[in-house]
Amino acid sequence: MMExxxxxxxxxxxxxxxxxxxxxxxxxxQLDTDLFVKMGEEFKRRFADKNINKILTIEASxxxxxxxxxxxxxxxxxxxxxxxxxxxxADDVYTADVxxxxxxxxxxxxxxxxxxxxxxxxxxIDDFLANGEAVMGLLELCKQANASVEGVGIAIEKGFQKGGxxxxxxGIQLESLAIIESIDDTSITFR
Amino acid sequence: MMExxxxxxxxxxxxxxxxxxxxxxxxxxQLDTDLFVKMGEEFKRRFADKNINKILTIEASxxxxxxxxxxxxxxxxxxxxxxxxxxxxADDVYTADVxxxxxxxxxxxxxxxxxxxxxxxxxxIDDFLANGEAVMGLLELCKQANASVEGVGIAIEKGFQKGGxxxxxxGIQLESLAIIESIDDTSITFR
Numbered sequence: 001m002m003e004x005x006x007x008x009x010x011x012x013x014x015x016x017x018x019x020x021x022x023x024x025x026x027x028x029x030q031l032d033t034d035l036f037v038k039m040g041e042e043f044k045r046r047f048a049d050k051n052i053n054k055i056l057t058i059e060a061s062x063x064x065x066x067x068x069x070x071x072x073x074x075x076x077x078x079x080x081x082x083x084x085x086x087x088x089x090a091d092d093v094y095t096a097d098v099x100x101x102x103x104x105x106x107x108x109x110x111x112x113x114x115x116x117x118x119x120x121x122x123x124x125i126d127d128f129l130a131n132g133e134a135v136m137g138l139l140e141l142c143k144q145a146n147a148s149v150e151g152v153g154i155a156i157e158k159g160f161q162k163g164g165x166x167x168x169x170x171g172i173q174l175e176s177l178a179i180i181e182s183i184d185d186t187s188i189t190f191r
Numbered sequence: 192m193m194e195x196x197x198x199x200x201x202x203x204x205x206x207x208x209x210x211x212x213x214x215x216x217x218x219x220x221q222l223d224t225d226l227f228v229k230m231g232e233e234f235k236r237r238f239a240d241k242n243i244n245k246i247l248t249i250e251a252s253x254x255x256x257x258x259x260x261x262x263x264x265x266x267x268x269x270x271x272x273x274x275x276x277x278x279x280x281a282d283d284v285y286t287a288d289v290x291x292x293x294x295x296x297x298x299x300x301x302x303x304x305x306x307x308x309x310x311x312x313x314x315x316i317d318d319f320l321a322n323g324e325a326v327m328g329l330l331e332l333c334k335q336a337n338a339s340v341e342g343v344g345i346a347i348e349k350g351f352q353k354g355g356x357x358x359x360x361x362g363i364q365l366e367s368l369a370i371i372e373s374i375d376d377t378s379i380t381f382r
Contacts, residue, residue, distance in 0.1 A: 025306070031271070033261040037266060064255065077224055078221070112220060
């Protein structure tokens with residue numbers, strides 16, 4: 001548990017009906033740059049023994065965390081998967097389906113084949129992990145490219161949804177800087 | 192002119208029919224973290240005399256450059272405007288219309304009223320400036336919020352399109368790290 005992030009969640013997270021927590025004010029609309037730098041540093045600490053040459057994330061809100069993290073991994077390049085509703089996918093991209101529970105729509109995510117390949121040792125970064133749809137999609141892209149996945153780094157995991165378990169069952173090192181065990185109308189419990 | 196960026200454009204930019212240059216490999220799909228850090232540093236140099244307390248950008252590809260720049264301005268927060276096709280806009284946001292020439296569609300951009308206000312001294316950052324639609328939209332959001340705009344920082348400006356002129360005519364300090372004067376099928380000329 002990263003104490004600074006936990007304090008941001010407790011201080012500025014807004015509880016909404018349906019186990020929803022809004023973290024717009026520091027994580028995914030306004031970005032608390034101090035917090036991002038601390039999170040990037042923490043990812044480096046947790047994946048210090050891994051030889052990572054590229055960071056993979058997904059637009060839009062993963063990008064800020066990914067590039068700040070990259071500065072702690074020797075300025076490795078960042079690649080972000082793009083979302084598209086079109087099923088008309090070019091053949092020079094890797095693609096996976098990602099269901100958005102928030103918007104109740106199926107998105108396709110794509111990465112150009114140029115930017116992901118068998119020589120890559122990938123750290124996947126994203127801001128939020130709930131059902132794991134986005135990360136599973138990114139893992140699928142890495143599989144298609146024969147890239148090695150060295151780990152997955154997440155800012156906030158909702159521990160009561162299935163994403164974390166799905167990734168850990170694959171034997172992948174998953175590091176979530178804060179894991180929320182439960183949310184109700186008035187309080188948050190961390191794991 | 193920032194020499195390192197110019198070399199990236201000459202080495203890795205791909206010329207396409209219709210005065211288009213693709214910079215996917217270092218600016219807006221894969222991000223060259225080294226380059227981003229150098230650009231962030233250069234923005235600080237060019238806006239050193241301005242008292243900036245927040246950076247405003249637009250999803251998705253502006254986010255990486257904005258947060259790296261923020262680390263050179265004392266870790267000020269970054270706010271990114273979100274794009275939406277819906278004209279069903281909540282009343283707790285500022286909104287502006289932004290026409291996308293690339294996708295030939297009208298987008299609305301929104302920023303929560305919470306994150307932009309009259310005490311803000313804003314640096315607007317984006318990766319690309321062509322017709323200026325995105326920046327003009329961000330300026331409109333700042334106007335609605337009564338925020339002060341201290342300047343606009345752009346990675347690559349297409350000098351042969353109207354965006355740069357529109358912004359400079361408003362008396363706003365616009366700093367583009369590379370300005371492309373012309374593109375044809377085989378070569379790029381910088382201003």
